[in-house]
Amino acid sequence: MDAREMKIKAAAAALEYVEDGMRLGIGTGSTAEEFVRLLAEKVAAGFRIEGVPTSERTARLCLELGVSLKSLDELPELDLTIDGADEVDGQLRLIKGGGGALLREKIVAAASKRMIVIADETKVVDVLGAFKLPIEVNPFGQVATRIAIEKVASRLGLSGDITVRQSHDGAFLTDGGHLILDASFGRIPDADALAGELNAIPGVVEHGLFIGIASLAIIAGPQGARTLTAS
Numbered sequence: 075m076d077a078r079e080m081k082i083k084a085a086a087a088a089l090e091y092v093e094d095g096m097r098l099g100i101g102t103g104s105t106a107e108e109f110v111r112l113l114a115e116k117v118a119a120g121f122r123i124e125g126v127p128t129s130e131r132t133a134r135l136c137l138e139l140g141v142s143l144k145s146l147d148e149l150p151e152l153d154l155t156i157d158g159a160d161e162v163d164g165q166l167r168l169i170k171g172g173g174g175a176l177l178r179e180k181i182v183a184a185a186s187k188r189m190i191v192i193a194d195e196t197k198v199v200d201v202l203g204a205f206k207l208p209i210e211v212n213p214f215g216q217v218a219t220r221i222a223i224e225k226v227a228s229r230l231g232l233s234g235d236i237t238v239r240q241s242h243d244g245a246f247l248t249d250g251g252h253l254i255l256d257a258s259f260g261r262i263p264d265a266d267a268l269a270g271e272l273n274a275i276p277g278v279v280e281h282g283l284f285i286g287i288a289s290l291a292i293i294a295g296p297q298g299a300r301t302l303t304a305s
């Protein structure tokens with residue numbers, strides 16, 4: 075089974091949790107897009123959901139495939155969000171934001187009764203941090219914000235390069251017009267503490283540590299899909 079087949083497996087298993095009439099948060103990234111494709115087939119066959127996308131990219135795909143959307147302001151309380159992740163640990167703590175949508179993803183997941191993560195085996199880790207931690211910052215004062223991030227990281231025994239994410243034509247800008255700093259901290263033994271410290275830095279809009287948000291992960295491997303709950 076190749077990587078795409080594993081993503082489709084996880085997405086198909088997640089679809090089983092979606093009920094007719096649900097208000098659904100729809101994630102961002104290649105795994106979430108496989109979910110959108112399968113969801114669109116069901117919608118075409120008469121299944122009804124009201125979807126709230128976590129990014130402009132996901133919104134475009136949904137509209138292209140006939141999945142009707144509402145804004146989070148129109149539907150501020152959701153039943154379920156299905157989204158991918160860059161890393162998942164045994165407590166269902168996540169690193170997200172590889173696709174740059176972490177702010178909307180976190181707002182949408184937090185507005186949902188439940189968040190289910192879909193991922194392939196390669197995303198499961200013992201300790202978060204091999205994947206660079208995305209930190210969304212306001213462009214104003216970005217250097218001061220980076221220095222503040224370095225200081226809190228250092229207090230927690232973390233160090234490593236922090237770089238401004240680039241796109242083909244300059245700095246990558248999120249859907250909200252912010253920058254992403256990618257922090258190469260390596261292993262993050264106390265993700266809860268780091269999340270709290272990052273939340274307290276004024277220029278940090280949001281960070282990619284999702285803690286206490288997901289309640290189930292569907293992990294696909296060559297043998298099929300399995301579920302993970304916080305241990």
Ligand SMILES: O=C(CO)[C@H](O)[C@H](O)COP(=O)(O)O
Binds near residue numbers: 102157176
């Ligand atoms: O957080 C995300 C986007 O901001 C994605 O969910 C994460 O990057 C996983 O993407 P993929 O399914 O393509 O590996």
